[in-house]
Amino acid sequence: MSQVRVRFAPSPTGFFHIGSARTALFNWLYARHTGGVLVLRIEDTDKERNSEQFLNVIYESLDWLGLNWDEGPKAGGNFGPYRQSERSAVYREYLEKLKAAGRTYEKDGAVWFKLIGERTEVFDERRQKTVTKVKVEPTVINDLIRGRVERVEDEDFIIVRSDGNPVFHFVNVVDDIAMQITHVIRGEDHLSNTSKHVELFKAFGAPLPQFAHIPLILKQNGPGKMSKRDQGALIEEYQRRGYLPAALVNFLCLLGWNPGDDREKMPIEEIIRLFDLPGINQSNARFDDKKLAHMNMVYLLGLPADRFVERARTYFQLHAADAPALQAEAAYFREVMLLSQPKIKGLEELPAYTQYLFTEDYGTDPKMKEKVMARGDPKARLGELIAGLAALDFSSDSAIEESIKALAARHGLGFGDYQSVARLAVSGTNVGPSLTSLFRVLGKERVRQRLERLLAAV
């Protein structure tokens, strides 16, 4: 059995979105699973829409997701060039083959591919024009995911535009032949096109690759497939929001594929081991950002301390470069981040979640303040805390807890009686790490200042 060769063939005409990412991912998984080769081919035959900027988005997104390619731009290979805009010579050569075989003709300045069979003129209501139908045998494709699919391709189609540029169907097939692609793994939106492609393969006398049409990702709200304009569709958005690429990849794997049991969070090596084309679902999947967010949290929770701190710092640098957090000592920054790691769902919560730990200029949640001040005698508690502060043992979380409990006991109270007002004083809010951790991290002096400031304000 010869080596598997698959390709991911994006067109740099838009941003890189979730659907493209999953197609790339499934090709990558299959290549890695079989020990085959992943080819990256840039389909930039449409000069009007092509752009270097979009091309870089593709490279960066694949890179971020960890989907490396074995052949293609930047990687090289024996079947290049890998940008279709640089392959005109190849297309000319293949076009000559079709011409020599009598399978083309010119009309309106464009080159058409000629089907073989009896021809009749019919009026097409939808397109409001007369078209030529050709009586041909149905094209059969044995799709690895869908099984046997039969479709009749009964109209000639353009393969070279009047401006001389070849179109998608033609270059796609020519390159799959020239690059010796063995498996075509692509979105189901191409299933109907496949009959055109099969006709071309046959006209070239080339062996058919195996086809595997994967289900589409539907937009979360409203009808239809996800497009680059939809909310949450772009890969770069997740990159920007500090999502872990491993979490996104894991999530994407589970959209249309599963290991056959209940496992969800899985190391990529395990996914590669189990992944196979026939295991892919046949039905479309709706995108669910809540589940993605959950997967991201699970990965965040599982990150080793150093890696989490590193990610956190990168996030701050990207989004809050002027944040006091980045001015803080590395050890302090680390401590605050590790306090936050088990509490947050995404890195994007970090700046707001930790802001009061890096500045004295933090706001107070008015609703929270009202609530806390309305219950018990918070001013008295504040006074007691300040008076007893010098005697509190700040050496560890448990020491702080014990000494506050002791202080509370002297007044016939419990820890809880001091908690909410103390938290309000040191953080201005009611969400955050445990109070003892906040005390310890802030240190006695800053805690004193904050307690006194609140007492003075009420």
Add this chain to the structure above:
RNA sequence: GUCCCCAUCGUCUAGCCCGGUCAGGACACCACCCUUUCACGGUGAGAACCGGGGUUCGAAUCCCCGUGGGGACGCCA
């Protein structure tokens, strides 16, 4: 409109191929527990075989027809 694909909780899905399970898990939602706030976590609840025929002792599972969803029908890819 024509052609192609698909159909299990709100969502992602297991089970289907090789008919016999209280139709399982996860996200979301709700309740309770844990708790020093907020989360995490734990327990529990509610929640699905699209409809109709057929085959069969027996159908989520096999077949047919509806219906619904999706896609394609460009000198876009």
